[in-house]
Amino acid sequence: MIQIQNITKKIGNKMVLKDIELNIEKGSIFGLIGENGAGKTTLIKCLTGIYKVDVGSVKIDDEEVFENNKIKQKIGYVADQNNYFTYFKIEEIIEFYKRAYDKFSVERFERLNDIFKISKEKKIKDLSKGMKMQLSLMLNFSINPEVLILDEPTSGLDAVVKKKVIKILIDEVADNGTTVFISSHHLEEIERICDNIAIIENGEIKYVNSIENMKDSIKKLQVLFEEKAQDEIKTWDEVLCVESIGRITYIIVKDYSEELQLRLKDKGAKFIEEINLSLEDIFIYSVEEELENEKCI
Structure with missing residues (x-):
């Protein structure tokens, strides 16, 4: 059209x-x-x-x-x-x-x-x-x-x-x-x-x-690691933002998949909870260039 x-x-x-x-x-x-x-x-x-x-x-x-x-x-x-x-x-x-x-x-x-x-x-x-x-x-x-x-x-x-x-x-x-x-x-x-x-x-x-x-692929994850989350996760192509508070790590991903779940488990993730984002949240994380300066929570 x-x-x-x-x-x-x-x-x-x-x-x-x-x-x-x-x-x-x-x-x-x-x-x-x-x-x-x-x-x-x-x-x-x-x-x-x-x-x-x-x-x-x-x-x-x-x-x-x-x-x-x-x-x-x-x-x-x-x-x-x-x-x-x-x-x-x-x-x-x-x-x-x-x-x-x-x-x-x-x-x-x-x-x-x-x-x-x-x-x-x-x-x-x-x-x-x-x-x-x-x-x-x-x-x-x-x-x-x-x-x-x-x-x-x-x-x-x-x-x-x-x-x-x-x-x-x-x-x-x-x-x-x-x-x-x-x-x-x-x-x-x-x-x-x-x-x-x-x-x-x-x-x-x-x-x-x-x-x-968009809502299926861009997710906020609440992850419990055995030990401290590894800095390497921040460099993954799917990852937009990582922030740890105590033993809980919050991760914003732009292409969520079972394969990504398995990779997180390989890095010591014991528990992964998916949290749906609003369009406003998705927009903010999609356009922000300096995500390392933004909080994931």
Whole structure:
């Protein structure tokens, strides 16, 4: 559905994206996570055709996105900052979307607004940040997109509204087979709804996996050794972090397997307990370059 092939993007003198490659299946929810300044929003702007890539290609249904109005009709885009025409009333922005998108449904907007209850008489300038986000979500769901691209879509929303938005998003995928690409700092939400995720760091994709596989492979181990844990373990390729407290050693591994268990037992491990990590923990351990300075507990 979405093919991002070896794209590079420079803004000014800064290389923002470096040789990015991602393939996203139709009807899936794909999450992009990374620190501030890692290149998430720039990648999204390339994906939506706002930016032209310097090298590589961005395609949806095997067609280039940039300057392709037919493909852009299929894309809903919710930005992290929703700066619409500030003096428009909501009913006027609805008319604008109706003229711009062939499949825009006023009826669907009305159904969604039964949930969010924002007066169409209000001007955009009078809306709070959260209300602007709700409006953007309603408008973009109402174009009946084949691809929905969301940049921090729950920013400014309270807990009750977030729950409603997530339900609508999950229903959108289940009912219509919509492909969703989402960037968010709220990792618990990404963990809950995404099929696959990518970690971007300094403009490069460092890791791509399904949530399920990631949780199976990246583990925290609580290990009891006969004697002090051997320093050699820190040098193993699978090991991200080692810290000992008394006779207990905590080990973060990125590729857990039965073979690794046996190697630990060969080094004197008498007891090994697996501890599942949250996506937030996995993200921290995956991107941290100086893991020896970080605590494993």
